[in-house]
Amino acid sequence: MLYPRIIPCLLVKNKGLVKTVKFREPKYVGDPINAVRIFNEKKVDELIVLDIDATEQDREPDYRMIENLAIECRMPLCYGGGIKTFEQASNIFSLGVEKIAVSSSAVNNPQLISQISAQVGSQSMVVVLDVKKSFSGYDIYISNGRKKVNRNLIEFVVELQELGIGELVINSIDIDGVMKGYDLYLVELLRKIVRVPLTIMGGAGSLTDIGALINRFGIIGAAAGSLFVFKGKYKAVLINYPTSREKELLIAENALFL
Amino acid sequence: MIAIVDYGVGNIRAFANIYSSLGISFKIASKLSDFDSVTKIILPGVGAFDYAMSRLHLSGLRDKLNELVLERKMPVLGVCVGMQMLARSSEEGTLSGLGWIDGEVKKFDSSLLNQGLNIPHMGWNNIVLSKYNKITKDLETAPRFYFLHSYYFCCSCADDVVAITEYGDKFASVVNSDNVYGIQCHPEKSHNNGITLLKNFWEL
Amino acid sequence: MKYQICTNCIMDTSDPSIKFDSKGVCDYCNNFKKNIFPQWQTDTAGEKKLLKIAEGIRLEGKGKDFDCIIGLSGGLDSSYCTYITKEIMGLRPLLFHVDAGWNTDHAVKNIEKLVDGLGLDLYTEVINWEEMKDLQVSFLKAQIPDVDLPQDIAFFSTLYQFARKNGIKYVITGGNYSTECCKEPEEWGGYGCIDKLLITDIHSKYGEKPLKSFPVVDVFKSRILYKLFYGFRVLNPLNFVPFVKADAENKLNQLFGWEKFTHKHHESRFTRFYEDYWLPRKFGFEKRRAHFSSLIMTGQMTREDAITRISKPELDEHFLKQEFRYVANKLGLSVEELEQIFGGTNRTYKDYKNNRKMIDFGANIFRFLGLEKRSFR
Numbered sequence: 001m002l003y004p005r006i007i008p009c010l011l012v013k014n015k016g017l018v019k020t021v022k023f024r025e026p027k028y029v030g031d032p033i034n035a036v037r038i039f040n041e042k043k044v045d046e047l048i049v050l051d052i053d054a055t056e057q058d059r060e061p062d063y064r065m066i067e068n069l070a071i072e073c074r075m076p077l078c079y080g081g082g083i084k085t086f087e088q089a090s091n092i093f094s095l096g097v098e099k100i101a102v103s104s105s106a107v108n109n110p111q112l113i114s115q116i117s118a119q120v121g122s123q124s125m126v127v128v129l130d131v132k133k134s135f136s137g138y139d140i141y142i143s144n145g146r147k148k149v150n151r152n153l154i155e156f157v158v159e160l161q162e163l164g165i166g167e168l169v170i171n172s173i174d175i176d177g178v179m180k181g182y183d184l185y186l187v188e189l190l191r192k193i194v195r196v197p198l199t200i201m202g203g204a205g206s207l208t209d210i211g212a213l214i215n216r217f218g219i220i221g222a223a224a225g226s227l228f229v230f231k232g233k234y235k236a237v238l239i240n241y242p243t244s245r246e247k248e249l250l251i252a253e254n255a256l257f258l
Numbered sequence: 259m260i261a262i263v264d265y266g267v268g269n270i271r272a273f274a275n276i277y278s279s280l281g282i283s284f285k286i287a288s289k290l291s292d293f294d295s296v297t298k299i300i301l302p303g304v305g306a307f308d309y310a311m312s313r314l315h316l317s318g319l320r321d322k323l324n325e326l327v328l329e330r331k332m333p334v335l336g337v338c339v340g341m342q343m344l345a346r347s348s349e350e351g352t353l354s355g356l357g358w359i360d361g362e363v364k365k366f367d368s369s370l371l372n373q374g375l376n377i378p379h380m381g382w383n384n385i386v387l388s389k390y391n392k393i394t395k396d397l398e399t400a401p402r403f404y405f406l407h408s409y410y411f412c413c414s415c416a417d418d419v420v421a422i423t424e425y426g427d428k429f430a431s432v433v434n435s436d437n438v439y440g441i442q443c444h445p446e447k448s449h450n451n452g453i454t455l456l457k458n459f460w461e462l
Numbered sequence: 463m464k465y466q467i468c469t470n471c472i473m474d475t476s477d478p479s480i481k482f483d484s485k486g487v488c489d490y491c492n493n494f495k496k497n498i499f500p501q502w503q504t505d506t507a508g509e510k511k512l513l514k515i516a517e518g519i520r521l522e523g524k525g526k527d528f529d530c531i532i533g534l535s536g537g538l539d540s541s542y543c544t545y546i547t548k549e550i551m552g553l554r555p556l557l558f559h560v561d562a563g564w565n566t567d568h569a570v571k572n573i574e575k576l577v578d579g580l581g582l583d584l585y586t587e588v589i590n591w592e593e594m595k596d597l598q599v600s601f602l603k604a605q606i607p608d609v610d611l612p613q614d615i616a617f618f619s620t621l622y623q624f625a626r627k628n629g630i631k632y633v634i635t636g637g638n639y640s641t642e643c644c645k646e647p648e649e650w651g652g653y654g655c656i657d658k659l660l661i662t663d664i665h666s667k668y669g670e671k672p673l674k675s676f677p678v679v680d681v682f683k684s685r686i687l688y689k690l691f692y693g694f695r696v697l698n699p700l701n702f703v704p705f706v707k708a709d710a711e712n713k714l715n716q717l718f719g720w721e722k723f724t725h726k727h728h729e730s731r732f733t734r735f736y737e738d739y740w741l742p743r744k745f746g747f748e749k750r751r752a753h754f755s756s757l758i759m760t761g762q763m764t765r766e767d768a769i770t771r772i773s774k775p776e777l778d779e780h781f782l783k784q785e786f787r788y789v790a791n792k793l794g795l796s797v798e799e800l801e802q803i804f805g806g807t808n809r810t811y812k813d814y815k816n817n818r819k820m821i822d823f824g825a826n827i828f829r830f831l832g833l834e835k836r837s838f839r
Contacts, residue, residue, distance in 0.1 A: 002375070002383045002425055003402070016591055031563040031591035033792055041567035043449045045382055046404070068791055071275055076404055076447050096271035098304075098406065098447065121305035121339075123378040123406045166378055195371055197380040218374050219381070232577065236584040237561055239570055281780050 003251055004214045005221040008039055008228040008241065009048040009201055012081070015065065018052075019226055021177030023130070023145035026052075029229055029237045032065065037072045039228075042241040046076040048101070048169070048201075048223060050128070052144055054082025055104050061088060063095060070096035078126055086115050093120060101126040101169065104142040107149050110163055117164035122196075127160055128169040129153075131186070138186060145173045154193060161195060168194055169223065172202030177226050179205030182213050191217060199223050207242055207250055215254040260460060261287035261296040265317035267310045268302025268340065272446035276453055282460050290322055298460065299323070299332060302446075303339030307363065307409070308351030310339045320356075327358060331437045334358070335393075335459050341433065341440030342411060350409050358438045360414040361430075370426040378408040385421040385431045385443070393439055393458045394421060394432065401451040403443035405431075411442060471755035472768045476746055477647040490644045490752075494759045498643050504704045509550075512702035516551035519632050519697075528556035528583075530632035530697075531625045533617060534576065535559070536569030537729040539636030539700065541576055541720055542710045546699045547634050548580050555634060558624060560617045561588045562730070563595070563792075569729035572720050579718035587620045593676045597661075598732070599793050600668035602800075605809040607651035607745045610736050615656050619677035622688055631694045638700035640762070641707055641726070644755040650747040651736075653811055655681035655821060663815035681821055685828065707762055725776045726753050735785050738776050744804055748772060 010032060011018050017035055018026035029035075032049065039047055049069060054061055061082045070077055073096075080101030083089055089100050089112075105112050106127045117125045130145055131138040131153060140149040140156065157168065170190060172183045182203045190198060199221025204210060210222045231238040242250060262273045264286045277284040287293055301323075303310045314320055326332040336344045336358075345355040348363035355363070366377050384400040394401075410429040413419050421432035423442070433440040439459065445452035467474035468488035474480070481489040503511070523529025532547060532555045534540045547555050559573055577584045597612040625633060646652045653660070658680035665673065679688070688694040714720035727733040737749050750772055757763035775782060790800035811818070 002379065002381050002405075005381045014592075028588055028590065030561050030588045031595075031792075034563050034565060034591075038565065038567045038570060070271065071791070074272075074276070074447060074449050074452065076406065076444070093269075093304075094271075096269050096275075098269065098444075119305060119309055121309075121408075123380065123408060124304060167380065195376060197376045197378065219376070221381075231574065232584050234583055234585050236559065236586040237588050238559065238573060238584065238586055239565075239567075240574055279784060 002219055003045075003247075004219055004255065005045045005199070006210060006242065006247065007046050007048055007199060007221055007223040008044055009050065009223045009225045010035060010229075011225065012049060012051045012062075012065070013053050015062070017229075019177060019229055023173050023176055033068050033072065035229075035239055036069045036077075038239045039241065040072050040074055042239070043244065044075055044241050046078065046098075047073060048078045048080070050101065051079075051081025055084075056143060057082075061092060063091060066092055066097060067095045080126070080128055084109065084112070086112065086119070089116050089120075093124070099124045099126050099167065101128045103128045103130065106160060107140070107142055107151070110159070113160065113163040113165060117166070121166070122164040123166040125165050126167040126169060127165050128171060129157075130171045130173050132173045137189075141173060154189070157190065158193060165196055167197045167199060167221070169199040169201060169221070172200075175203035176201075178203055179226050181205060181209045182222075184213065184216055187213070187217055187220070197221060201225070207246065211250050211254040214251060215256065218255060259296050260284040260298045260300060261293055262300045262302065263317075263319065263323070264288040265310075265319060266313045268304050268337070269444075269446060270302060272444075273300055273302060273456070276446055276456055277460070280453070280457055280460075282457075287319075288317065290319065293319075293322055293326065296326070297332065298462070299326065299334040300459075301334060301336045301340035301343065303337060303341075303343060304406075305339060306350060307339060307342055307348040307355075308353045310343060311351065311353040311355065314343070324356075327438060333437045333459070333462050334439065336438075336440040337446070338407060338442060338444055341442050342407075342409060344433070344438060344440045345411060348409060359411075359418055359433055359435045359440060361418070361433075362412050362414075363409050364412055365409050366426065373426055375426055379405050379410075379425045381405065382448075383423050383425065383431075383443070385423050387421045388419050391420045391432070391434055392462055393434065393441075393455060395458055396454055397451055403431075403441075403445060403448040403451055405443045407442060411440065468755070470765070471644065471758045472751050472765060472772060473644065473755050474751065476650075476748065476751070478649055479647060490755060491759060494643050498639055502639055502701065504702060508702040512551060512699055515697065516553055519551075519553055523554065523632075526629060527554075528628070528630055529554050530634050531556045531558055531621065531628075531630045532634045533558050533560070533621045534573055534584075535617075535729045536565075536572035537636075537723060537727065538707065538711060538714075539638060539641070541572060541636075541714055542705065543634060543636035543698075543700055544576055544580065544582070545714065545717070546703055548582060550703065551699060553634075555582065556628065556630060557582050557584045558621055559584060559586045560620045561586055562613050562616045562732075563589065563591045564613070564730045564732040566729060566731050566734075568721060568723065572729075575718045575720050576714075579720075585624065587624060589616045589620070589677075590675045592671060593673050595793055596669050596671040597665060597673065597676060599795065600665050602793075602803050603668040603806075604664045604814065605803075605806045606664075606811055606813070607649070607741060607747060607808070608653040608811060609651060609740060610733055611653060611656075611661070613730060613732065615661065615678055616676070618656060618684075619679040622679045622684060622694070623677055625694070626688070626692060631692060633694060633696045635696060635698055636700055637698045638705055639756075640700065640705040640760050641753065641756050643759055644752045646749050646752040649810075650749060650752075651741055651745070656684070657681060657811075657817050657821065660811055660814055660816040667814075681817075682824070685824070707757065725750065728776075731785075732789065734777070735782075735789050739782050739786065740804070742775070745808055750776070 078099035201223035204224035423431035754768035
């Protein structure tokens with residue numbers, strides 16, 4: 001039986017790993033290569049690495065870093081950040097990355113999605129949408145949560161699926177780093193219209209939160225940053241991840257479909 | 259020596275990294291002369307069927323591979339789309355497959371969505387052995403591997419099915435006919451289970 | 463110097479200052495017998511002393527969140543020391559871990575198990591990797607055997623700065639006679655203290671990035687400012703209780719699921735590489751000689767076993783070759799570049815600006831004033 005995916009998500013800024021709270025105050029948490037190496041040793045399901053200032057700085061993705069990260073992964077790696085052209089995507093795939101993620105490009109250049117899907121297959125084409133609660137529902141943001149996009153979330157997601165995405169990652173800006181649980185209402189909203197694998201990010205503070213997500217939605221991707229990077233009430237930086245036994249238990253307790 | 263066929267499709271490096279860490283000699287084979295002194299072949303593949311088949315054709319390696327696999331009976335392992343290419347044809351495209359294992363590739367039915375299952379099939383799922391095979395030895399019962407695909411292999415001959423996986427319905431996740439092996443999931447990205455399987459392939 | 467090896471332990475003439483007596487026994491063994499062993503108490507007398515010290519620390523720490531600080535690496539010494547501090551001494555330590563970019567998953571897991579098992583609080587400090595990398599590459603390029611100084615500096619300095627910031631003055635460490643009574647000679651890359659002049663000179667010659675946030679509490683600061691003015695005290699509880707390596711490993715495993723390492727210092731991937739590959743092959747120094755000799759002197763290892771074990775590296779050739787590649791990659795060097803550095807002409811700290819004379823002079827004054835114990839060599 002297919003299991004839900006539990007996915008650490010790492011943010012890279014200035015070549016270093018950072019953790020944010022509501023997309024602000026990036027706190028340095030160390031070297032990306034070592035973190036990825038440790039996650040690999042912990043046998044994580046898969047990994048998402050997002051370079052959060054590549055697009056803003058209008059620069060090429062850091063291919064050397066991506067290559068060094070990919071070498072360490074014996075599990076799928078999804079890379080996002082600064083991907084604007086097919087050539088860039090192609091280069092990244094050739095470095096040993098399974099999936100690439102786009103965010104701003106999904107809004108500014110949606111044709112890129114069809115172009116990449118046609119060549120490499122939609123399964124490797126991920127879109128990450130950063131959303132914030134609004135009066136009427138949720139708004140989409142780009143540029144690290146600073147620029148609001150004038151599109152309806154539901155309509156936009158339907159469009160993206162038609163363009164040929166393989167996975168949708170939804171990132172809740174409001175509860176990023178807050179560690180008090182996922183926005184289950186947001187997932188409920190999207191679950192009705194999303195036909196591709198869905199991954200939710202933002203808010204996870206404990207394995208119980210992941211359990212609650214699985215309990216309600218079954219097969220889903222549960223992504224988290226702070227949860228797998230911090231330990232204890234003083235938020236000590238210590239890479240952690242459930243052991244395979246803890247994962248089995250978590251899924252057995254919550255996955256009613258099994 | 260293992261040849262990892264580089265025809266512009268698939269995560270060549272991931273295979274190279276694993277064999278390198280195991281101390282097993284391998285070669286990334288992109289031209290004919292790369293196949294000298296090769297004893298086993300890995301055929302990786304991701305993406306669309308037609309795209310992969312046309313890239314293989316453009317690489318100029320197709321005839322050589324046919325010779326090694328069909329005439330010299332060299333063991334070959336097709337991975338993911340590489341496995342799908344072993345079939346005669348695929349619903350995904352119009353080009354013919356290699357036809358090294360009798361079968362067709364079909365798309366997961368959209369009725370899966372009614373069961374809360376999405377397409378592509380993405381994540382860690384079990385392979386359940388139908389029979390003993392050298393390539394799956396030393397693995398735990400129903401080991402988990404990472405899957406990432408929207409199409410699956412339908413064997414014409416039930417005997418060619420080595421392991422099945424359940425996603426909605428059951429489909430063949432590992433196939434073997436004579437010297438030809440295929441695996442739908444990604445052993446190069448499935449931690450220890452994948453490493454064991456790739457090591458088993460080398461030891462055949 | 464003609465080759466000679468001690469007849470009791472396995473220290474040999476790869477230590478250029480070693481001396482042997484008429485029976486061929488080295489001065490490390492004789493020092494242990496004469497100076498360390500007689501005053502080393504780990505029975506009830508030792509425990510009594512330890513508990514008395516603990517009481518003093520406890521009283522001073524009343525009303526504070528923590529009464530002492532322990533630098534925890536996940537290795538045996540700091541892990542067992544943490545256990546003793548909490549369970550035997552009854553103290554409330556703040557566990558402090560420094561991430562210098564080379565943590566192994568093994569070490570991280572052990573830390574997690576101790577934190578959860580003992581119900582203690584953990585803080586970590588993450589050293590800026592770009593700066594750390596630059597300093598490590600500088601030290602490698604400097605061709606001196608003291609290539610692990612950047613990590614030592616980072617661990618020590620961050621701990622002291624953090625303790626000071628949080629009003630803690632009792633620093634508990636896992637230093638111990640049981641596995642360390644034979645101290646590695648200084649020539650083997652163990653420059654004994656943090657010398658800011660040496661660091662600055664090496665970095666100015668080979669570094670490329672300014673060290674903006676890299677912590678340096680040099681020896682003058684630590685001995686004068688921290689010890690004299692701030693009243694910092696360092697305690698090694700493992701010298702007051704029975705500390706037998708194998709027993710300690712088993713106990714931690716049984717109580718917390720803590721897992722042992724192949725060898726000392728293997729909790730840092732860089733240190734493991736440095737001690738098992740770089741130092742022996744580039745300089746001809748085997749730190750394991752000192753480690754195993756300590757175990758011989760304290761009756762935890764036979765000389766025969768030590769000789770067998772030291773005849774080959776801890777890690778196999780294939781693994782070491784891959785580690786070479788990993789270390790090069792991580793430091794932003796190509797394998798060829800690291801090989802070139804490896805093949806360079808060896809130097810010592812004396813080839814660079816250093817405060818050694820002043821440090822030694824200061825240490826002598828302190829000893830004269832009774833402010834510091836005499837250390838061997």
